[in-house]
Amino acid sequence: MTSRDGYSWTPQDGLKAGVPSLGVVSPLSNIVSPEVEYDVVVIGAGYCGLTAARNAALEGLKVLLLEGRDRIGGRSWSSNIDGYAFEMGGTWVHWGQANTWREILRYQMEKDIEMSFDFEKGVKHFELNTPDMGVTMTHQEEDQLLAEALNKFTNVDGVYGRKIIPLPHTTFHNPASIPLDSLSAQDRINEIACTLSPRERAVLEASILLASGGTLETTSFHEFMHWWAMCGYSYQGWLDLLITWKFRAGQSTFARRFFDEAVASKRLAYSFDTPVQHIKDAGSGVEITARDGRRFRALRAISAVPLNVLGAVTFDPPLPPGKQQAIGIGHVNQTVKVHAELSNKDLRSWTGITYPHNELHYAIGDGTTPAGNTHVVCFGGQNKHINPEADIPRTKRAVSSLFTPAHYDGQGVQIERLVFHNWSKDEFAKGAWFFPPPKLLINHLEDMRARHGNVVFANSDWALGWRSFIDGAIEEGTRAALEVRRDIDKLKGRGNL
């Protein structure tokens, strides 16, 4: 089935809105006659909402799941085109991501992942283009260059952050790390600038922006260090945990397991195409008003709405000042992720950075399509932001500019297909994965996590561990479902925890 989300472009069909996905839900609702009152209404069917809804339903609650889109997955979903998976949002998973991997094992999907990289085919090099240079190197040299640059950037304590952030799940556990949240990535680069070679600086900046999707000035250095700590304080961990393993059939196959299991419990009602407009907390329970005017009642609500979208929902009573301030600040990630299918078969083992002058600055060969073409995934962000659908020739140029023909076959790349989701223009995302500007977390992490009466706020945006990741979404959905189930148990005298 085809979601209205996402875009594809081919020379034959031109630009088309909407791409097929296993995550599309049909029919869009299973509500026959609305319950008088649900135990809990979950707002948002990304991984966080799916986890919360599934856990609550499995543990006996009557659950209503509301979602503005026509599909599950939120900011993480895959399209399947001619049987080939393009990851529209989040992609990579790893067994070092506790919540994700627990679910992968639980669903017996540990054999359903494959490696993004294949450095054994065709053009085996890394290409680095800046306004001042254009060089190629082996992937081993690429790794050495990136490791060196990232080590310099993260080595704030002589042990690459290990001392200053010993326990990454308790974000500000060590008070000594707090000042790092007042620094931007640019501030930190300025501190070490004299130690960086031009190549190191270019790949470092591109790597930072690949993580944050913001600008160097709007990227919290502490949050970058948090990612680094989660990856085991090493470049090898950075590679392994962030961009190596993905679902062979696309991650919507993963999200479906959550949804299908929740549906099978027969305690899940759901309605897609149902954006929520207003949440009223009457003390004894909540009343949710959808944009179409329908009202739903429940004892509790779990809002799995991302930070950048929360401002579009009205609350009665209003949200407390701290949460409102966090919403006002928002996160900074405006990543542009463009999949390009290239007729050049030899680029499977290619990687490249073209920075800072190109709209897409980081790209890797990520697969071979059924047509035998090379699939390259390309990333841009706030620093040179584009709306890929707005000017296809420009988007194609941004893809082509990653490759210097002289460095492979002497011909330009031939683009057979583009696939992407414009996260910045998406009213239910208003950006890609969460990345905080300086001071957002130290000032408002607790605000973002706090419940508001009968409404529990759960989202990867304020997870403790893999904040911004699928993993953080599952972490948060787990937390919210448990909190609400305990509430309901207490209300109904069913338990004592």
Place this chain on the structure above:
Amino acid sequence: MTSRDGYSWTPQDGLKAGVPSLGVVSPLSNIVSPEVEYDVVVIGAGYCGLTAARNAALEGLKVLLLEGRDRIGGRSWSSNIDGYAFEMGGTWVHWGQANTWREILRYQMEKDIEMSFDFEKGVKHFELNTPDMGVTMTHQEEDQLLAEALNKFTNVDGVYGRKIIPLPHTTFHNPASIPLDSLSAQDRINEIACTLSPRERAVLEASILLASGGTLETTSFHEFMHWWAMCGYSYQGWLDLLITWKFRAGQSTFARRFFDEAVASKRLAYSFDTPVQHIKDAGSGVEITARDGRRFRALRAISAVPLNVLGAVTFDPPLPPGKQQAIGIGHVNQTVKVHAELSNKDLRSWTGITYPHNELHYAIGDGTTPAGNTHVVCFGGQNKHINPEADIPRTKRAVSSLFTPAHYDGQGVQIERLVFHNWSKDEFAKGAWFFPPPKLLINHLEDMRARHGNVVFANSDWALGWRSFIDGAIEEGTRAALEVRRDIDKLKGRGNL
């Protein structure tokens, strides 16, 4: 409360059987009138059984939990003496252990862990004693020595196992790794012997035996590589994931969360001091006979009994040949773990290996007790096995022999307390954590994992990932509960998954 498990010795009181633990359950049973039939009976209240029982109860099943001991935790539990936690079995956890960390986050215990090491206090060195040498070195030199030795041992493919075991959760995913399971650790040492310095060889052998608790001949090289892969193919990961972070108040505080949550569901019946003797599968359900003759009926059984103990339970119909063969072979881990409280206050930052002539070959400073004494945890195993309670003077000598007085204060160590659990003599363990001899896994991993009619076999001993660890136990309990719940849903027409 005091468990009958474990021993303590002090100069004042001498040897005493039984130590206090938060894991002791009182009253031992909550069965008022036995149900005619439970949905599932779970046999064993270690982490695997606890997880299975909790998940099944939370998801609506009527659960009976039977346990031979007077406490939860199985091979992983902590004693609390004067408010200080001694870990009797498994100790360390890390956020790279998916199932464990998911639960730690779910129970909001991420702030309840602390680091075992503290290299800032008193005697800051590593001591290496062999029959031929006695040396001390800094902890940095210790790390370099161990990293070098382990790198040589694991570097079977030029990338420290990364190529040959790319996906550690699918154990024999890469056929090229299969031959490694026919090798013992001794075989592998023989291959690289000429590259090892005497120091490297000593610390390597001691490290291998610290992992396996067997002998070099009975330790599967493949399983060692599996551990290494799970740790990210590096010595730093080995340290981080295996022996760094522990529960400040002891891990029985963790196990209690599972048990208490299951009890609070009001769907858990339990009976401790209830060893199971016989499991009869009547096709429509199972009948469990306890050693005391009581019988219990359920639609399904989850046996969380360890491999080395399974032979003591009779089955009707009998277990299939493959499972019986695996039971006949058993695992090889006969780790001896002895906690020593030393009046020498300066040994907190000390670590040491005394090998192969000492009964305890590996030890680390692990804490400071309320009395201000140093707590050192010491490990031995099959290679020079002792029953610590059988000859206390010998056990004390084995502790003392780890320390060369000339290397710290010139005095001998003063032992104020010993605490330990004799896992080898424990009828419900018959060994410590699972470690396989060569060929057990390649021949019988699937046999061990297979269900037998209405009996699902779940245990960390045959987990996919952190096999032998708390994490593997939770993995397996999760798998078993889901499998049984789906069975019951189908039987009762409650779901369709």
